[in-house]
Amino acid sequence: MDNPSKHVLASELSVAWSNLSALEVLESALARFGEDKMAFVSSFGAESAVLLSLAARISPDLKIIFIETGFHFDETQRYAEQLIDRLGLTRVVRVSIDPITRKRIDPDQRLHQVNPDLCCHIRKVEVLDRALKGLNGWVSGQKRYQDQMRAGVELLEFDSERDCFKVNPLAHWTAKRIEGYFQGYGLPRHPLIASGYSSIGCWPCTSPVKAGESVREGRWRGQAKTECGLHRPLRRQQGGMS
Numbered sequence: 001m002d003n004p005s006k007h008v009l010a011s012e013l014s015v016a017w018s019n020l021s022a023l024e025v026l027e028s029a030l031a032r033f034g035e036d037k038m039a040f041v042s043s044f045g046a047e048s049a050v051l052l053s054l055a056a057r058i059s060p061d062l063k064i065i066f067i068e069t070g071f072h073f074d075e076t077q078r079y080a081e082q083l084i085d086r087l088g089l090t091r092v093v094r095v096s097i098d099p100i101t102r103k104r105i106d107p108d109q110r111l112h113q114v115n116p117d118l119c120c121h122i123r124k125v126e127v128l129d130r131a132l133k134g135l136n137g138w139v140s141g142q143k144r145y146q147d148q149m150r151a152g153v154e155l156l157e158f159d160s161e162r163d164c165f166k167v168n169p170l171a172h173w174t175a176k177r178i179e180g181y182f183q184g185y186g187l188p189r190h191p192l193i194a195s196g197y198s199s200i201g202c203w204p205c206t207s208p209v210k211a212g213e214s215v216r217e218g219r220w221r222g223q224a225k226t227e228c229g230l231h232r233p234l235r236r237q238q239g240g241m242s
């Protein structure tokens with residue numbers, strides 16, 4: 001349900017927090033909305049280590065949601081374990097589609113070939129919807145520089161579809177700043193970066209990028225699709241889902 005006053009609050013706090021560091025934005029958001037009522041959402045992808053490191057610097061016990069689509073690269077699974085161990089994260093919660101829905105809608109697991117929007121919807125969007133129920137907000141690692149769709153990302157937004165706030169503490173960060181953080185904190189890299197991947201999601205829908213391409217150009221290559229729907233919800237436009 002939409003709520004104009006919450007959109008206004010999000011805009012006001014985005015302005016108020018604009019001079020804060022990413023760590024301070026996170027601390028402010030957690031204080032405002034409640035540590036136990038907030039969750040970080042991570043794909044354990046190419047740049048995820050930065051947001052996870054910031055979370056761990058506040059508390060390794062903060063809740064981290066990892067959406068298990070069933071199509072992650074093996075390298076992503078190993079990297080997740082490496083980061084969890086390295087940062088000492090204690091509350092990484094893996095969430096996934098329920099088996100009955102998967103069997104009903106995608107029995108042969110080829111939906112991504114014929115209807116990737118629906119595949120993302122049942123494997124990511126609906127799963128996150130359920131995981132965020134009862135929470136006041138979530139934290140994402142979106143950055144404006146990543147592509148056109150994310151160019152307007154604010155520090156704090158009201159996610160009206162889920163009736164909760166979304167914090168984007170890295171909204172203003174550049175690729176150079178991300179790189180500087182990796183180096184400054186000695187964070188490990190996702191192993192696929194060395195093979196030319198700059199944004200890493202499910203293996204059927206992810207490819208390396210070439211010189212001159214934007215960071216997310218390897219996602220759903222050759223299709224009009226550029227987002228999975230977590231941030232620009234597709235919201236049941238396909239119909240017929242649980």
Ligand code: SF4
Pocket residue numbers: 069071112115116117119120121123124201202203204205228
């Ligand atoms: S990224 Fe591809 S495989 Fe993963 S949920 Fe979306 S369509 Fe399915």
